[in-house]
């Protein structure tokens with residue numbers, strides 16, 4: 001029996017040509033959902049290959065010159081490609097990893113492969129350079145070309161505009177999910193699938209765009225040294241790829257999820273999932289995360305509650321911890337994806353709500369007590385030890401604790417010459433160092449510090465106006481972070497010198 005079809009709500013046809021009758025294969029061009037299971041785009045490509053009785057070719061490529069390219073990001077993606085190669089081995093698919101040795105070398109590869117395809121299936125991702133890249137591909141691909149949205153539980157096609165707050169978005173998605181609980185991508189995409197095997201690619205393709213070799217895919221230091229990117233942003237202390245993601249997911253769900261609602265804000269309690277780097281690179285699917293949480297909760301689709309007007313609790317009918325986690329995973333994460341889909345200006349000051357722009361403009365000329373250059377911020381050389389600790393963690397590991405990320409952003413707003421400069425500095429620092437950067441949620445978080453998805457807060461203050469303000473002193477009072485500061489506080493840790501003034 002053929003596997004269930006990918007829902008039409010996930011598919012955007014970019015070139016409506018009929019499948020090429022004389023094509024050699026179906027091509028899946030994997031750019032965002034970089035995984036070999038729980039992947040609607042892969043499922044769709046398999047569906048076409050079965051229908052047309054053609055082999056399946058998967059192209060996963062890595063450019064040399066994407067913005068903020070670094071040893072950290074490259075190694076993470078390469079590890080994901082090595083894992084995909086292993087996952088596709090022995091399956092009825094030809095997996096082709098390609099790593100551009102220098103900027104521009106990969107130009108023409110997709111068009112060359114697409115010329116011999118019946119159908120091309122790609123990933124639909126609403127942020128960074130990907131929408132422009134797929135738009136350019138649509139002009140160059142002359143066979144049927146579809147983009148498939150595997151981003152989250154609520155298909156991007158379900159919304160018709162960006163939502164101004166998480167509450168309004170929650171009201172929307174609760175109704176959507178209650179109306180029809182969504183289909184999931186397949187955990188085992190090969191079940192019930194038989195396909196002819198692809199022959200070798202033409203010699204001209206192989207010689208001009210050779211397959212990535214072992215030393216590259218295992219990101220050997222020697223192989224990385226040849227690239228002209230930011231080597232100072234060193235590899236993260238955790239591995240990319242679906243197996244590492246799955247291990248992190250299982251560990252979180254078993255050991256930390258029960259504490260999530262109560263302890264997620266405390267850096268010392270380590271109650272968060274840490275899954276965002278893998279979610280960002282598509283090594284992990286939000287559906288898989290949801291399924292694992294549901295399994296642990298003993299939850300079934302029929303248990304779903306009724307829409308409750310956008311309240312955070314009670315909709316899923318799971319434990320308080322699971323509901324709090326799913327509010328982040330589905331609510332906040334997907335809010336950003338839908339925003340980027342409808343607002344191509346998502347990275348601009350002008351995309352802020354009118355009240356936020358007005359109050360920030362009214363306070364544009366307020367004196368700033370401290371201002372720092374981008375280099376001072378990058379080097380964690382502010383007067384504030386808590387801020388510096390968070391920045392050190394980000395630089396060293398590619399992560400920053402969620403609560404501190406909010407404080408980190410708010411202080412950049414306070415210590416720059418304008419909100420526009422604050423946004424530019426945050427985008428640069430976040431996207432340069434964070435493994436999960438360059439994501440819809442990067443822009444949700446950064447612009448949240450400037451009022452997006454938020455409301456006015458009294459009292460009106462210098463610089464911020466009625467934008468919500470945060471302080472390091474309050475953070476220290478509120479959170480447990482002694483161990484965190486001992487680890488990341490540098491010479492400024494508690495007992496090592498003067499401590500926190502706001």
Ligand SMILES: Cc1cc2nc3c(=O)[nH]c(=O)nc-3n(C[C@H](O)[C@H](O)[C@H](O)COP(=O)(O)OP(=O)(O)OC[C@H]3O[C@@H](n4cnc5c(N)ncnc54)[C@H](O)[C@@H]3O)c2cc1C
Pocket residue numbers: 264272273274275276277279280328329330332333334336400401402403405406407408409426430434436437438439441442443444445446448449
């Ligand atoms: C200034 C600033 C910058 C940020 N930059 C990024 C970024 O580059 N990439 C990124 O993924 N997130 C970003 N966030 C949002 C949030 O901080 C991270 O998603 C979260 O800390 C990731 O850690 P986790 O996986 O342990 O999250 P958990 O608490 O375990 O949550 C599970 C998942 O839910 C989603 N999520 C959690 N909190 C948020 C949130 N506030 N907004 C949107 N989605 C959320 C993430 O996908 C996360 O992996 C930023 C927030 C701020 C304030």
